Amino acid sequence: xxxxxxxxxxxxxxxxxxxxxxxxxxxxxxxxxxxxxxxxxxxxxxxxxxxxxxxxxxxxxxxxxxxxxxxxxxxxxxxxxxxxxxxxxxxxxxxxxxxxxxxxxxxxxxxxxxxxxxxxxxxxxxxxxxxxxxxxxxxxxxxxxxxxxxx
Numbered sequence: 692x693x694x695x696x697x698x699x700x701x702x703x704x705x706x707x708x709x710x711x712x713x714x715x716x717x718x719x720x721x722x723x724x725x726x727x728x729x730x731x732x733x734x735x736x737x738x739x740x741x742x743x744x745x746x747x748x749x750x751x752x753x754x755x756x757x758x759x760x761x762x763x764x765x766x767x768x769x770x771x772x773x774x775x776x777x778x779x780x781x782x783x784x785x786x787x788x789x790x791x792x793x794x795x796x797x798x799x800x801x802x803x804x805x806x807x808x809x810x811x812x813x814x815x816x817x818x819x820x821x822x823x824x825x826x827x828x829x830x831x832x833x834x835x836x837x838x839x840x841x842x
Contacts, residue, residue, distance in 0.1 A: 727794050734795035735837035738786070742830045745782030745807070749826055752778060753819050779811035799836035803829040 752775035759767035783804040790800035806829055809815055810822050817825070 731794040731796075732837075734789065734792055735833075738789055738795070738800060738833055739830070739837065741782065741785050741789070742803070742833055745778065745785075746826055746830060748778040748782070749775060749823070753823065756819065776811045776813060779807050783807040783811060796833065796836035799832050803833060 752771055756768060756771040756775065759771050786800045786804035786807070789795055790797045790804065806825060810817055810825065
């Protein structure tokens with residue numbers, strides 16, 4: 692009887708070890724490739740929308756800044772600059788948050804956030820046209836990364 696119990700215990704422990712060993716680190720199977728691609732695409736779509744919204748908000752703020760400057764309204768200029776910086780900071784913060792998601796183009800999102808944060812810094816004196824080009828380049832890099840990450 693003791694041998695029978697010992698044999699059963701050895702068999703059960705062997706089955707348990709086999710069930711836990713899926714070949715991946717930590718005993719977990721890697722997610723299916725379709726799942727990874729779908730999540731990656733969803734992250735990219737969301738990141739592109741966030742990027743487009745951020746760029747549109749920048750464009751709107753830049754237009755307000757131009758109008759305030761043309762009118763010589765110093766208070767409106769300061770308000771427009773503050774609105775632009777607030778929008779840029781929000782945009783960068785969102786990209787930072789997204790860079791921590793699984794199957795997202797993390798490096799591209801983090802680099803884009805760093806670029807946006809630099810422009811948002813009150814000490815930064817990047818001209819509006821140059822900032823616009825730099826911010827558009829962030830979107831170009833994101834599109835390129837998403838084109839390669841989701842195939």
